[in-house]
Amino acid sequence: MFAKFGTVFTQFEFFPSRLSSDGVVIFSCFLADEKDSFRLFFAFFTFCHARSPDDVEPLIIIETLSLASPGYVTHDITLDICRFTRYKREHSISKNTAVLFPFLNADDELQNELAKIGGTLPISDDLSVLSEPLTFGQTKKYTIPNRFVVQPMEGFDSGPDGEPTELGFRRYERFATGGAGLIWFEATAVRAEARSNSQQFWLHKKSVDRFATLEEKTRSLAKKQFGHDIVTVLQLTHSGRYSKPARGQRLPVIAQHSGVLDSAHNIPNDYPLITDDELNRLQDDYVAAAKLAVKCGFDGVDIKSCHGYLLNELLGAHTREGKYGGSFENRTRFLRETIERIRNEVPTLFVTTRLNVYDAVKYPWGFCANREDYKQWDLTEAKMLAKMLYELGVPLLNVTIGNPYFNPHYNRPYAKTIRGATPYNEYPLLGVVRFANIVREMQKSLPQLPMFGAGTAWLRHLVPNVAAGIVQQGWAKLFGYGRGAFAYPDMPKDIMEKGSADTKKVCVACSGCTELMRTESPTGCIIRDRDYYRLPE
Numbered sequence: 370m371f372a373k374f375g376t377v378f379t380q381f382e383f384f385p386s387r388l389s390s391d392g393v394v395i396f397s398c399f400l401a402d403e404k405d406s407f408r409l410f411f412a413f414f415t416f417c418h419a420r421s422p423d424d425v426e427p428l429i430i431i432e433t434l435s436l437a438s439p440g441y442v443t444h445d446i447t448l449d450i451c452r453f454t455r456y457k458r459e460h461s462i463s464k465n466t467a468v469l470f471p472f473l474n475a476d477d478e479l480q481n482e483l484a485k486i487g488g489t490l491p492i493s494d495d496l497s498v499l500s501e502p503l504t505f506g507q508t509k510k511y512t513i514p515n516r517f518v519v520q521p522m523e524g525f526d527s528g529p530d531g532e533p534t535e536l537g538f539r540r541y542e543r544f545a546t547g548g549a550g551l552i553w554f555e556a557t558a559v560r561a562e563a564r565s566n567s568q569q570f571w572l573h574k575k576s577v578d579r580f581a582t583l584e585e586k587t588r589s590l591a592k593k594q595f596g597h598d599i600v601t602v603l604q605l606t607h608s609g610r611y612s613k614p615a616r617g618q619r620l621p622v623i624a625q626h627s628g629v630l631d632s633a634h635n636i637p638n639d640y641p642l643i644t645d646d647e648l649n650r651l652q653d654d655y656v657a658a659a660k661l662a663v664k665c666g667f668d669g670v671d672i673k674s675c676h677g678y679l680l681n682e683l684l685g686a687h688t689r690e691g692k693y694g695g696s697f698e699n700r701t702r703f704l705r706e707t708i709e710r711i712r713n714e715v716p717t718l719f720v721t722t723r724l725n726v727y728d729a730v731k732y733p734w735g736f737c738a739n740r741e742d743y744k745q746w747d748l749t750e751a752k753m754l755a756k757m758l759y760e761l762g763v764p765l766l767n768v769t770i771g772n773p774y775f776n777p778h779y780n781r782p783y784a785k786t787i788r789g790a791t792p793y794n795e796y797p798l799l800g801v802v803r804f805a806n807i808v809r810e811m812q813k814s815l816p817q818l819p820m821f822g823a824g825t826a827w828l829r830h831l832v833p834n835v836a837a838g839i840v841q842q843g844w845a846k847l848f849g850y851g852r853g854a855f856a857y858p859d860m861p862k863d864i865m866e867k868g869s870a871d872t873k874k875v876c877v878a879c880s881g882c883t884e885l886m887r888t889e890s891p892t893g894c895i896i897r898d899r900d901y902y903r904l905p906e
């Protein structure tokens with residue numbers, strides 16, 4: 370089911386030959402191997418959903434490659450087609466991009482694959498549960514008009530003061546008119562040095578008016594289009610060891626040295642740790658940002674504690690000394706204190722967090738990995754923390770896992786590794802199953818606290834069925850989706866109004882948007898929104 374493709378092809382050239390009756394373009398192609406000896410293979414590539422040979426979407430999933438050459442068998446492979454928008458062009462295929470992934474056509478094929486890997490996912494043909502409202506809140510009640518949550522998706526397109534620009538307004542307009550009931554606004558730095566890049570959102574006195582306009586426009590557009598009021602949350606962040614406040618200028622802020630992450634990110638052994646005093650001052654910044662967020666009209670703020678950023682690192686800071694490291698009590702102190710302070714000082718705002726419940730980083734450098742085998746999770750502490758947060762008044766929990774810079778296949782299972790990154794070659798379905806089952810375990814441990822996850826985009830056109838299954842079978846109370854919101858923001862609207870999603874519009878998990886981020890370019894969908902977003906040559 371999962372195997373590396375035997376030969377590394379360094380070049381290939383496509384020749385569209387015909388269009389099949391079901392809208393699939395059949396290609397012939399030349400392939401060249403590493404020795405550059407051109408050989409003619411009779412190959413056919415099937416591209417789903419193309420309308421004509423002249424209208425080939427650069428979908429990366431090539432369903433079938435059949436090579437008329439001894440020693441080769443029919444394979445399903447994923448190739449580097451993202452940079453291929455016009456055929457009859459030569460392209461390089463980097464090593465390891467040719468990996469065998471099945472294309473799952475229908476629910477029963479997904480079930481078969483799940484059976485093969487011994488995994489489970491809930492699947493439902495009845496999508497109506499996704500249109501049901503959800504009321505949550507411990508004191509004040511909030512109603513989300515349906516079960517769709519746009520997960521925070523950074524656009525890398527702010528102005529010089531961290532304020533949203535036209536591209537940012539366009540992104541949230543698309544989300545609002547797409548129908549999701551909860552929009553979780555993207556990572557927004559609480560101070561300039563906390564930014565992961567020079568174009569990350571940054572909320573402060575100079576940018577607050579623009580954020581207020583963005584929130585107001587997003588909410589009113591949703592209301593105008595659907596007659597419903599949405600719930601909005603702003604994600605507040607410090608990028609920690611991934612801080613890069615100016616283009617090309619890394620300024621890591623670390624809570625502990627890591628035997629795993631330091632070498633991966635070139636952090637020297639004598640690099641200083643953030644002090645407890647500095648952390649206390651940082652807490653003031655979170656509170657100040659929360660005060661601005663409420664002025665902007667946001668219903669809630671997320672004290673982001675995930676994906677390897679500073680507050681996530683503190684949760685796993687087993688080797689840190691002092692009041693913010695070592696014991697569970699100490700490692701979770703900063704998050705709990707910050708939430709408590711905001712609850713007290715900004716009582717009209719709800720406070721929540723996007724919480725990494727499993728870093729998949731070796732002990733003692735991560736949160737909730739099994740101490741003997743970091744590839745297994747041990748959610749004991751995550752469950753304890755969730756309960757503590759609930760008791761502090763947190764009304765909703767956004768559950769996530771992994772670190773996109775270090776083990777991206779945990780957080781966002783994908784069909785293709787981005788250029789220059791370590792290929793993991795894990796069957797992405799395993800990643801989808803792992804993430805969903807972890808969310809399920811968390812939700813089961815505390816049913817009174819509504820939770821939800823993400824990480825299903827690789828399932829493509831089967832996403833709605835799994836989303837409905839997740840909600841229907843109580844794996845989570847809501848359905849969160851990230852890349853799908855870039856690719857196909859109207860998915861909730863289509864499901865609610867037409868009862869189904871358009872398979873031609875779904876995210877294909879090609880990692881193009883992540884690659885844009887890594888090249889510090891404005892981020893969006895290079896497949897479905899390519900008039901706006903393209904990979905640099």
Ligand SMILES: Cc1cc2nc3c(=O)[nH]c(=O)nc-3n(C[C@H](O)[C@H](O)[C@H](O)COP(=O)(O)O)c2cc1C
Pocket residue numbers: 520521522523524555556604675676723769780781782823824825826827849850851852853882883886892
């Ligand atoms: C381009 C890009 C930007 C992202 N920005 C954020 C962010 O600002 N905050 C965050 O918590 N997660 C961020 N994520 C992670 C997504 O919210 C989501 O967890 C991930 O894409 C997996 O879910 P999916 O399969 O539905 O895409 C980002 C992911 C991508 C690909």
Ligand code: SF4
Pocket residue numbers: 826852853855856875876877878879880881882883893894895896897
């Ligand atoms: S949203 Fe990202 S991963 Fe999905 S198709 Fe678009 S560029 Fe590829």
